[in-house]
Amino acid sequence: TPATTYSNDTGTPNTNPIILDSNGECNLYLNDDVSYRLILKDANDVPYFDKDRVSSIGGGDYKVLTFNTMADLRLKIGSSKEPVAQTSGYYAAGDGGGNRFYWDGTSAATDNGGTIIKPTFVSGAGRWLAVDISYINAKQFGAVADGVANDTTAISSAIDEANTHGLPVTLESGKTYLCGALSKSRVHFVCLGSATIKAASGIATGSSVITSADILLDGVSVDGGSIVTRAVTATGKYRQRRSSISNVLGTAASFGRLVYATSTCTEFDIDDSCYFSNVSGVENGTEGDTSGADCGLYIEASMFSIVGATFTNIGGYEDGDCIRVQLSADAELLWASAARSKIAHCKFPEIRKRAIKCQASDVLIYGNVVTSTVVTDPSCPYAAIDLYGSQNTVVANSIDLARAVSGIIDNGKKNVIEGNSVRVAATTAYTTARTSATSAIRNQSSIGSRVSKNSVTSKTVSSFYVYQSEGSIHANNRVSGDAATSQVGIYVDGGSGNLQIGNDISGTSGSKLRYGVQVDNSIYNRVFSNIFQQMTAGIRYNGTTQASRNGGNVFGAGVSNIIDYTGAGASTAQTIGDHDGSVVTNVSPGSIAAHSTYSIDVSWPPFVIGGVYVVNPASSGTILESGLMISIEPKSAGVATFKMHNITSSPITPAARNYKIRSPM
Numbered sequence: 316t317p318a319t320t321y322s323n324d325t326g327t328p329n330t331n332p333i334i335l336d337s338n339g340e341c342n343l344y345l346n347d348d349v350s351y352r353l354i355l356k357d358a359n360d361v362p363y364f365d366k367d368r369v370s371s372i373g374g375g376d377y378k379v380l381t382f383n384t385m386a387d388l389r390l391k392i393g394s395s396k397e398p399v400a401q402t403s404g405y406y407a408a409g410d411g412g413g414n415r416f417y418w419d420g421t422s423a424a425t426d427n428g429g430t431i432i433k434p435t436f437v438s439g440a441g442r443w444l445a446v447d448i449s450y451i452n453a454k455q456f457g458a459v460a461d462g463v464a465n466d467t468t469a470i471s472s473a474i475d476e477a478n479t480h481g482l483p484v485t486l487e488s489g490k491t492y493l494c495g496a497l498s499k500s501r502v503h504f505v506c507l508g509s510a511t512i513k514a515a516s517g518i519a520t521g522s523s524v525i526t527s528a529d530i531l532l533d534g535v536s537v538d539g540g541s542i543v544t545r546a547v548t549a550t551g552k553y554r555q556r557r558s559s560i561s562n563v564l565g566t567a568a569s570f571g572r573l574v575y576a577t578s579t580c581t582e583f584d585i586d587d588s589c590y591f592s593n594v595s596g597v598e599n600g601t602e603g604d605t606s607g608a609d610c611g612l613y614i615e616a617s618m619f620s621i622v623g624a625t626f627t628n629i630g631g632y633e634d635g636d637c638i639r640v641q642l643s644a645d646a647e648l649l650w651a652s653a654a655r656s657k658i659a660h661c662k663f664p665e666i667r668k669r670a671i672k673c674q675a676s677d678v679l680i681y682g683n684v685v686t687s688t689v690v691t692d693p694s695c696p697y698a699a700i701d702l703y704g705s706q707n708t709v710v711a712n713s714i715d716l717a718r719a720v721s722g723i724i725d726n727g728k729k730n731v732i733e734g735n736s737v738r739v740a741a742t743t744a745y746t747t748a749r750t751s752a753t754s755a756i757r758n759q760s761s762i763g764s765r766v767s768k769n770s771v772t773s774k775t776v777s778s779f780y781v782y783q784s785e786g787s788i789h790a791n792n793r794v795s796g797d798a799a800t801s802q803v804g805i806y807v808d809g810g811s812g813n814l815q816i817g818n819d820i821s822g823t824s825g826s827k828l829r830y831g832v833q834v835d836n837s838i839y840n841r842v843f844s845n846i847f848q849q850m851t852a853g854i855r856y857n858g859t860t861q862a863s864r865n866g867g868n869v870f871g872a873g874v875s876n877i878i879d880y881t882g883a884g885a886s887t888a889q890t891i892g893d894h895d896g897s898v899v900t901n902v903s904p905g906s907i908a909a910h911s912t913y914s915i916d917v918s919w920p921p922f923v924i925g926g927v928y929v930v931n932p933a934s935s936g937t938i939l940e941s942g943l944m945i946s947i948e949p950k951s952a953g954v955a956t957f958k959m960h961n962i963t964s965s966p967i968t969p970a971a972r973n974y975k976i977r978s979p980m
Contacts, residue, residue, distance in 0.1 A: 322343075329342075351368075352368070353365075383407065388416070388434075388443060389435045392436060393420070393434075393441070400416045401413070406457075410454065415445070418443060419442050424444070429473060448476075451473055451477040453485070454487060457469040462513065467494045470494050474501070477503065482503070488508025494518075495515050497525050499526075500527065501527060502531070503529070504533070506535050509534055511538050512535060512537050513537075521568075522543060523545040527548075536560065542564065544566060547560060547574045548575045553584065556588075556589070557587050557588055559592065561591070571609055571630070576616040578616070584619070589623070589624045590624065591611040591625070591627075592628050593628050593629075594628070594629045594635065595628075610636040615641055619657075620656065621657070622657070626670070632697070635669070636670075637671065638671045638672070650676050651676065652675070653676065657679040658681070659683065666687050669696065670683065672701045672703075679710075680707065684713045685713070689718065699716060702723070702726060702727050702730050704727045705727050705728035707727065713736045719739050721755065722735075723755075723757070725756075728762040730764045732764065735770075736769070737771045737773070739773040753775035753777075754776060755779065760784060762784065763786040765788045766792065771794045778794040778802070778805065781810065783810045787813045787814070789813075789818060795819070804831045805818065807835065809837055811839050815843070817844050819846045820846065821848040822850050822873070829850065830852050832845065832855070835858045839861075840860065842866075843866050844869075846868070847870050848871040849874070850873065852876040855880075856879070856880050902971065907943075907969070909963060914958050916950060917954070939969075942967055943967060945957070945974065957974075
């Protein structure tokens with residue numbers, strides 16, 4: 316039976332018989348799997364040579380084929396005699412794209428350009444298959460990784476093959492891979508050193524470089540190239556280690572965001588020295604609109620962990636939040652829980668608008684460092700941390716802002732702000748839209764929050780500003796240094812049921828505070844057991860303040876006036892009581908008849924139920940008129956009676972003045 320021979324190594328068949336050329340020569344390639352009988356005849360059909368069982372050179376021996384490139388491999392059909400091939404590179408020997416293959420004559424798998432190769436001259440079955448599929452290298456699929464060539468096809472193919480086997484795609488350290496939009500069900504990139512996926516020119520502005528429900532970036536960074544509005548969109552799981560996300564561009568139509576974790580994202584984990592930088596875009600003079608440079612991380616996920624990350628150059632003063640957590644809220648603006656979520660030990664140097672805006676509940680914000688040296692209006696920050704939701708915990712953060720509306724703002728319910736170090740050095744408010752009273756820590760219509768053990772140094776209007784809040788507790792905080800004569804330690808503006816207790820509030824001898832605690836238009840406010848030093852007045856009551864109490868306070872060095880009622884209404888003057896060092900003010904009884912008593916009721920700490928109290932004129936050197944005696948007598952829960960007795964047989968008209976009350980204990 317005639318057997319086919321070939322005129323070249325690419326498989327072009329010869330005629331049978333083969334006609335020799337004028338030199339008596341021909342090209343003769345044999346199939347390694349076939350044993351031939353060769354017969355040489357002259358033009359008269361006379362045999363000159365007859366040899367049976369002839370095989371190709373090396374026939375019968377096992378051979379490993381070697382090729383410089385993938386293109387060379389495609390020109391070779393494997394066989395049982397030549398079942399293994401080695402490529403030294405993809406485009407050229409030594410370019411990192413080499414691999415080892417075996418021949419499977421029965422395989423009809425789809426050529427993927429990397430681990431499955433169909434030879435050029437095979438029309439049916441027969442494939443070169445990668446020997447080791449436990450390691451997927453993007454260069455073995457044709458990625459050039461020179462930061463110039465577009466590697467989208469190679470990277471996409473590598474991801475598909477890796478996903479088939481549940482493997483990551485390995486990228487070469489120190490290399491940049493240009494890619495268009497990669498939208499896959501799973502994208503896992505790893506690099507033992509550091510590699511970069513960068514947006515290629517031509518990618519749609521509104522797309523993400525990576526979009527997936529399962530993302531792992533370990534040693535692999537993503538660079539938006541200042542082309543796309545989002546670098547990464549995570550719709551399921553997101554894990555990032557030892558890498559950076561950078562360079563996105565907000566437009567007039569869309570915010571710029573480095574990473575967008577959608578509400579379907581079930582796991583969001585950033586750890587181990589990750590960096591986020593360079594979100595730029597449109598600053599149109601309107602805060603909070605729908606265009607511009609928005610934020611670094613935009614998180615709708617209900618569980619997240621961000622630890623040890625660094626954020627730089629994120630957005631502008633209008634909309635630039637390094638991290639924004641945006642969960643849903645109900646009709647009462649109770650934000651959904653992100654239980655067990657945390658933002659910890661991150662660094663936010665030179666923030667633009669905010670380091671963290673948290674519109675969620677049950678989040679731990681711990682041990683972060685936030686700074687800004689910008690003092691130019693309007694380019695300075697709004698706040699370091701802006702809280703919404705409930706039961707968030709902000710603890711042990713270090714905040715140092717040259718100028719801002721506030722260091723920390725609490726707009727929610729039952730949040731805990733504890734053990735933070737906050738410095739806001741600004742002495743004046745903004746002249747732009749940010750006209751809110753500046754403060755180091757601000758409770759903005761919050762309910763039931765606890766602000767304790769914080770150390771505050773500021774030149775803001777107030778160190779603590781409690782605005783229209785209910786049931787907030789400010790306890791054991793320290794306000795010191797860097798004071799201004801117009802500054803207030805704790806400023807309670809409206810609201811009800813707030814408590815200031817155990818705080819140490821002090822200016823300096825050369826720069827006194829104005830007031831330690833100022834209470835305006837508030838009801839049921841309590842000021843207990845605080846220490847006041849170096850200020851014009853320890854406590855000031857103003858406006859329509861009612862049913863407020865103070866007690867157990869210590870008024871130390873440099874306090875010019877214990878309690879100032881100058882701006883308070885008439886009712887306020889009779890609602891303030893204390894059992895140790897406070898005053899009853901504006902006492903003006905007029906003429907007290909012989910052997911008669913003048914009485915007014917004052918608010919009194921409910922836990923002080925008895926005892927003898929010393930009452931004297933508050934002003935140093937002032938002597939009580941002869942023939943008068945003063946007493947304080949508990950009347951009912953929270954109320955005592957201030958009494959002035961005329962023990963003589965003639966009327967006495969005492970001067971209008973304040974009286975200090977002190978327990979002999």
